[in-house]
Amino acid sequence: MFKFQYFLPFFCYTMVVFSADWPKFGGSNGTFFSEEKGLRSFWGNEEPEILWKLDAGFGYSSIIESDGKAFTKGYNEGKINLICVDVSIGKIIWKKAFPCPRGDNYFKGGSRSTPVIDGDNLFVLLHNGDFYCLDSQSGKILWNVNVVEDLGGTRPTWGFAASPMILGKKVILPIGGEKGGIIALDREQGEVLWRAGKYGASYSTPFKSKKEDHIIIFHDSGLSIHDVGDGRELFTYPHKTRYGINASQPLEFGKNIFISSAYGKGSALIDFSGKIPKTIWKTDKISAQMSSSILKEDHIYGIHGQAGGHSKFSTIFCLNANSGRIAWQKKGYGLGSLIMVRETIIFLSESGEIALIRATPDKFEELASFQLLSGKDNWIPPSYANGRLHCRSSDGNWICVKMGTDQ
Template identity: 20%
Template sequence: MHKVLKRVLAVAVAVSVLSGCASEVDSIQMAPLPKVDNTFTPKTDWSRSVGNGVSGYYSKLTPVVGLDKVYVADRDGLIEALNPANGKVEWETDLEKDSSALLTGGLVLGDGKLFVGTANAKVIALDAETGKEVWRTTVAGEVLSKPLVSDGLVVVNTSLGVLQALDAETGASKWQVSNEVPTLTLRGDSSPVAVSGGVFWGLANGRLAGALMSDGRMLWQQSIAAPKGSTEIDRLVDVDASPVIDGDRLYAVGYNGSLVSIDLRSGQIAWKRNYSSATDFVIDGSELFLVTAKDHIVAVDARSGTELWQNTDLQYRQLSAPAVIDGYLVVGDAEGYLHWLDTQSGEFVSQESVDGSGIAVPPVALDDNGFIVVTRDGEINKMQIPQ
């Protein structure tokens, strides 16, 4: 089983086991908790728990909001639909059956269904209104990232390097594209994204790929990172962060690689900057916010690639992907803190301890106000910033 620490740390541990050298691990130290004078303190409206959460395992089960519900899940297969106003359970489904469901990729809403992938190479569809299982399909490898729901298809990127499309109504396989996976890779995979009849996703070999949504025919591949250096870690080039489409641009970042902006009309790289990351990033307006492999938080002008600011005070605190909520940038860390930053300056504006088990996925904004925070032990908190 794969315990998750943080991608960089987990890889260092793996390499030290392979080489018999502990120096890689010894060089990584979590930064102390920065001192912050809070300009606001989010209040908690309600709390509850969902099963056992994900514990220390690699399961990026991000809550999803829609259809007047908040959908949450734990790794063992418990999925709940909650009333966002009070946390009341609208329905509950346990997918465990004969053994642990090992939920790892999701959750995603689409076509009136809720989709989730598993470490047992399954994709499961539930009726979003009732929680009843609609179908369950075996795919070519673990599903560690969120599926994509588009054009009547559910598209998953598996750990074996296979992009596979399933019929959203029946779960039947429609097409698949296979790519070679290097011997040693990071634990994680890129979630696919779609626009204008194309699907785009990151590969473990350092490339970004594009294919036709209709039949999976390859359109192009673009190099984001190339193996270099003498150590195993230096030669890892996974593109695990999900690409982001914003207007006429496609953005992607690679581990030991680059952050790139690609013109969707020409397929050419508009700009490239030297940032290494395997964590999802976010674009808000003209600004792109990225958590690097060292857990430095960086703001970049999305149109030019110019760095606007960089905050290094949370180095190796095993940060979640960033989110923008109520005009602030927020990340969670392995000790269960939420760190709020001013989007213009990168300075801290608030810090709050939520749960000591840690926060692996970013907070999710609700449709009206407030946001949902999920901790590793399955605690669900509905919070909001006082106005």
């Protein structure tokens, strides 16, 4: 039952958040959580209105929305196409094509990382290492580099998949290699500002700490924390999996950080308040392979499981962040991805089904469900902005549906 008196201060603070953009991977704060009001959670026998559809091309890039425009990229006939769309009508404003192989190594291939928009600049990393800064209004290329050929990075097995991170005048990229696992570039010219770390390129996107002037990155060998100013590595915590895959986004929880991986590695909560990182708890009962988990109050919501023959045994879970104890798990949805809008989880299954789930540790409660996409391997996180839900399949079917109430 909704405890109004408990949430009153929080509710009053967020009343003004009627709508919000989704300008980067994971939304405005990179946590896959939105404070936007107006999401319709109960549908009965109805289904959301499809506003428009587009073909985005093969791939796994998520969709971003900012200032009335949406962007994503996908593969088609030897090229990665970057698309800018007018979200009000679903019309392509401009499209930019970049030569790039499909890169279908044990999966469909296509695009990987998600573009980032910051002001009038759009930053795009291709899985072959080509990196571009463009004018978001016109698609004009302002500058570009290849992080392997020009910067000495090392392409990971499944290609560069992490999104760029923008910090003021810096662009942070996890490029891997002996010259520096992570690199900072000047956003205006692309010049190298610093390099740090000796680890492989990350499939997970780096992010800034809420508490300190630090960058947190989950790379092939574990978790590292760097100083924003000069890149100095301040902490490192080993967490190596088979194939060097750490793809799920870490969660910062006070002075602690939650990490999770598949391939038999599991999850852990690490305390970074001292001089040496300390493990608070570990569990092999929760393993998030690709989908990022979400922190709400003192509970973590996510997807346990791994792609392939065992993906049908995946579960949606809720666990206590402090103790690591599982509050509930639910089978039957398969692998997928999720985001959260205030009190509601939006889950997109790998087969294209949307499920709306109440975000509470008390019990699992589905509020609504409907089939939206077709195909399989639909691991791309949906995006929610200004009452619109953007979903795309790995085959490139981009669907925009109305999920918000009229305001």
